[in-house]
Amino acid sequence: MMPGRRPRVAIIGAGPAGAFAASCLLRARGDAEIDLFERLPTPWGLLRGGVAPDHQEIKRLQDTFDRETLQRGCRFFGNVEIGVDVSHAELMRHYTAVIYATGAQTDKSLGIPGEDLPGSCAATEFVAWYNGHPDYRDLEFDLSAKRAVVIGNGNVAADVVRMLTRSASELERTDVADHALEALRHSSLEEVVVLGRRGPAQAAFTSAELRELGHLDGVQLLIDGDELELDDISREWLDEHGTFTARTNMTLLREFAARLAQRAVARRRIALRFLRSPVAIHGTGRVEALDVRRNEIVRSDGGLLRARPVGEEIETIECGLVLRSVGYRAVPLPEVPFDERNFVLPNERGRVMTPDGEPLPGVYAVGWIKRGPTGILGTNKRDAEETVTCLASDIDALPSPATPGRHEIDALLAARVPELVTADGWRAIDAHELQRGRSELRPRVKLASSDELLAAAATAP
Amino acid sequence: MTYVIAGSCIKDDSCIEVCPVDCIHPKPGAPDFETAEQLYIDPAICIDCDACVEACPVDAIFAEFELPEKYDYALDLNGRFFEEMSTAERTAG
Numbered sequence: 001m002m003p004g005r006r007p008r009v010a011i012i013g014a015g016p017a018g019a020f021a022a023s024c025l026l027r028a029r030g031d032a033e034i035d036l037f038e039r040l041p042t043p044w045g046l047l048r049g050g051v052a053p054d055h056q057e058i059k060r061l062q063d064t065f066d067r068e069t070l071q072r073g074c075r076f077f078g079n080v081e082i083g084v085d086v087s088h089a090e091l092m093r094h095y096t097a098v099i100y101a102t103g104a105q106t107d108k109s110l111g112i113p114g115e116d117l118p119g120s121c122a123a124t125e126f127v128a129w130y131n132g133h134p135d136y137r138d139l140e141f142d143l144s145a146k147r148a149v150v151i152g153n154g155n156v157a158a159d160v161v162r163m164l165t166r167s168a169s170e171l172e173r174t175d176v177a178d179h180a181l182e183a184l185r186h187s188s189l190e191e192v193v194v195l196g197r198r199g200p201a202q203a204a205f206t207s208a209e210l211r212e213l214g215h216l217d218g219v220q221l222l223i224d225g226d227e228l229e230l231d232d233i234s235r236e237w238l239d240e241h242g243t244f245t246a247r248t249n250m251t252l253l254r255e256f257a258a259r260l261a262q263r264a265v266a267r268r269r270i271a272l273r274f275l276r277s278p279v280a281i282h283g284t285g286r287v288e289a290l291d292v293r294r295n296e297i298v299r300s301d302g303g304l305l306r307a308r309p310v311g312e313e314i315e316t317i318e319c320g321l322v323l324r325s326v327g328y329r330a331v332p333l334p335e336v337p338f339d340e341r342n343f344v345l346p347n348e349r350g351r352v353m354t355p356d357g358e359p360l361p362g363v364y365a366v367g368w369i370k371r372g373p374t375g376i377l378g379t380n381k382r383d384a385e386e387t388v389t390c391l392a393s394d395i396d397a398l399p400s401p402a403t404p405g406r407h408e409i410d411a412l413l414a415a416r417v418p419e420l421v422t423a424d425g426w427r428a429i430d431a432h433e434l435q436r437g438r439s440e441l442r443p444r445v446k447l448a449s450s451d452e453l454l455a456a457a458a459t460a461p
Numbered sequence: 462m463t464y465v466i467a468g469s470c471i472k473d474d475s476c477i478e479v480c481p482v483d484c485i486h487p488k489p490g491a492p493d494f495e496t497a498e499q500l501y502i503d504p505a506i507c508i509d510c511d512a513c514v515e516a517c518p519v520d521a522i523f524a525e526f527e528l529p530e531k532y533d534y535a536l537d538l539n540g541r542f543f544e545e546m547s548t549a550e551r552t553a554g
């Protein structure tokens with residue numbers, strides 16, 4: 001780059017990974033001109049659209065993101081889809097470097113018959129729907145059946161179980177989307193069955209999430225004490241290699257199983273079932289039942305504990321809704337290499353690599369598109385530090401952008417994206433939602449359609 | 462007295478950076494860091510300085526006597542984390 005010129009960096013995706021990368025880059029290179037691109041009109045990704053409405057305290061992180069990025073000169077360009085409105089090649093003409101922070105946008109399927117029946121969905125679709133993601137607001141979840149099944153034992157599974165079982169009066173105090181609040185208010189669900197492929201010692205719930213499931217108002221947590229009897233492999237693993245969380249979880253599960261008799265009166269029930277895998281979904285025109293089979297824990301060649309089917313017995317669980325939460329997957333991005341086996345951008349410490357194993361100059365990755373869908377919010381901070389350290393050490397040797405200043409990208413965006421949402425537009429959306437929230441004694445009332453969001457953004461001065 | 466980290470911790474390490482007595486664990490790079498669901502404050506070492514409370518972006522840290530009822534388990538949990546693993550073990554890796 002020519003001496004004295006400020007590096008211009010585009011970050012694609014304004015979720016936690018993109019926000020941490022922007023913040024970290026501003027600390028490393030205070031002179032960097034950073035533009036944060038986002039497909040939606042709103043920033044902060046899963047902090048807004050993923051974190052559950054009843055976990056408002058975590059959403060406070062957006063104040064830190066705002067303070068450390070937008071308030072420090074980082075620009076926000078919402079409602080811009082890279083690969084549609086602006087190409088990768090165009091970004092490379094206008095910026096010294098591009099950081100992809102696009103996350104993992106699809107979910108893994110179960111691969112079982114009946115999975116495509118209405119009433120069988122990805123838990124992430126349900127999450128996006130109740131969090132007011134504009135692409136998902138028109139989905140309909142039939143909550144008229146008595147029982148739903150959630151497949152998976154991770155944090156998304158725990159979130160959807162709470163949202164399905166909390167009372168309307170609890171949900172009314174959150175920023176759950178209005179359309180979801182209305183549907184959940186009329187829910188006839190009495191029981192949510194949660195299936196774990198492996199045993200209680202291997203459940204991926206954090207102990208905080210598990211504890212919450214056991215302390216929901218008016219909700220009884222059912223656990224079969226027999227399913228907490230650990231097999232020899234699991235007991236040995238827990239004693240020798242088990243994490244603090246796994247040991248805490250086992251203690252909690254035993255406490256919950258032991259207190260069942262004390263909490264007989266309940267509005268709804270949550271039944272945790274372990275060592276069970278779904279094998280087929282049945283129904284005429286929609287989900288009516290789920291077949292499950294028993295598993296046992298075996299040690300694989302690599303020493304990992306995995307579930308293996310045992311016996312022929314099939315149990316049929318009648319239900320009207322099946323939400324699967326068994327993992328996520330990134331999708332390939334236009335014009336950049338993609339690792340089809342690991343579903344990430346091929347990279348070394350955040351430097352995106354060509355198929356020949358050479359760094360692709362000026363192209364970086366951060367977050368789930370870099371490391372896969374693992375870790376929690378704060379994990380992205382260390383991840384961003386790693387990517388930004390590489391970028392900062394490369395940047396002065398990278399060629400300057402073909403265009404001399406910021407006004408060329410501004411002109412391009414003005415031509416391509418008539419309803420571009422800038423930081424001012426986002427602040428207008430934010431103020432509008434918070435104002436509506438104040439009048440309804442809620443933390444926020446979300447605008448949940450693109451039209452409403454863009455109209456609110458357009459009121460910005 | 463001690464400060465306590467509750468379950469809404471996102472493992473942002475801002476608290477670790479500001480702690481003057483290095484009592485918040487596990488630290489990035491420690492063998493148990495990636496599997497930890499949250500960070501914990503060692504009640505035997507904490508000097509109640511409040512720096513971590515100011516640094517936490519999600520207000521997950523409380524003075525022991527201000528711990529909300531829904532997090533009352535967290536006092537014991539923070540302590541138990543350190544009882545189960547000696548500092549020597551944590552720093553050996």
